[in-house]
Amino acid sequence: MASRTDTGPVAPRADLLQYLSDTALDADYARVTAARGAPVTSTARRRGIGPALGALLAFGMLVALAAVQTRSGASEAERESEALRAQIDDGRADFAALTGLSNVLQQQVADLQGTAETASQNDADLLADLGRFRTLTGAAAVSGPGVRVVADDAERTKPGGEGAVLDTDLQVLVNGLWQAGAEAIAINGNRISPLSAIRGAGFAITVNYRSLSPPYAVQAVGDSATLEARFVDTPGGQAWLDLETNFGLRFDMDTVESLSLPAAPAARLRVLYAERQGELP
Incomplete structure (x- = not known):
């Protein structure tokens, strides 16, 4: 093998x-x-x-x-x-x-x-x-509650007579409303501003250099609950009570819930000489 x-x-x-x-x-x-x-x-x-x-x-x-x-x-x-x-x-x-x-x-x-x-x-x-x-x-139109006053000459009074409403009478009325707390005032639709003038021109009265005739409708925006009562206690209110009593001038004040007042004319808002001092409050 x-x-x-x-x-x-x-x-x-x-x-x-x-x-x-x-x-x-x-x-x-x-x-x-x-x-x-x-x-x-x-x-x-x-x-x-x-x-x-x-x-x-x-x-x-x-x-x-x-x-x-x-x-x-x-x-x-x-x-x-x-x-x-x-x-x-x-x-x-x-x-x-x-x-x-x-x-x-x-x-x-x-x-x-x-x-x-x-x-x-x-x-x-x-x-x-x-x-x-x-x-x-007075630079802006306003509305709100307040009072409406209508001041007019005594009956059967001649222009410039003893029973006529004078420019000084309206000045006293406006000052009394300011003192009573009014925030805006107008006379016959003419807004009162710090530069507004209420003055006599002959037998007429001018406001913002616009001639007015009686009756004089004075509108004042403010607290309608207190404005009328407070006005009566001011010297202006007392003066108009005397005018009614002694000379027959007509005076009527009503409380109004809504009033509308225009703005004052631009010419009555223009400041030419006054300058602001310090900061705004």
Whole structure:
């Protein structure tokens, strides 16, 4: 029976492929061949080497290709992971910056709202003061409750006679109404301002340089509940009681819930020489 020594001792080989080529035919194939009486020739050995060598080369190529693909896939995954981490870091930085900016803007909005509210309140106060000053100076038309007074000459009195209403009588009447608490006064529709003049011109009386004739309708805006009673207690009220009693002048005062007074003429509001000193109250 043939043994492994029939094929000769295996000498060391430097090249692995050359070794595989020389020993590709295994011992079992050699024994079968020897049993049939056919010698194992070098040609038969080369015929068996081809397929084995091809399979080995194909397997090696597959292993190498798999290794390359594995390394390539791992490198690509690492690059994508690094890029994703960089994007996350950038997003966090952007979010932190936007959060800080949002906080700053919110504080600025709150400050502006506070400033606007303060300015609005100041504007409202200034408008209220301006309205009050315009009312008191006669620069604005007004309406409100008050009293209506009708002053007229005594009956059967000649112009300029002893029973006629004089300019001084109307001055006393207006001063008494101011003292009683009137806030706005007009005579025959002519608003009284700080620069208005009530004076006589012949037998006529002028207000704001406009000639008037009796009866004289005096309207005064103020507290209708107290204005009439307080007027009676003023020197002007006492003077008109004397005029009624001693000279027959007619005087009638009624409480009115709603009066409308025009503004004074612009010429009676113009200041030419007086200048304000100090700050406004």
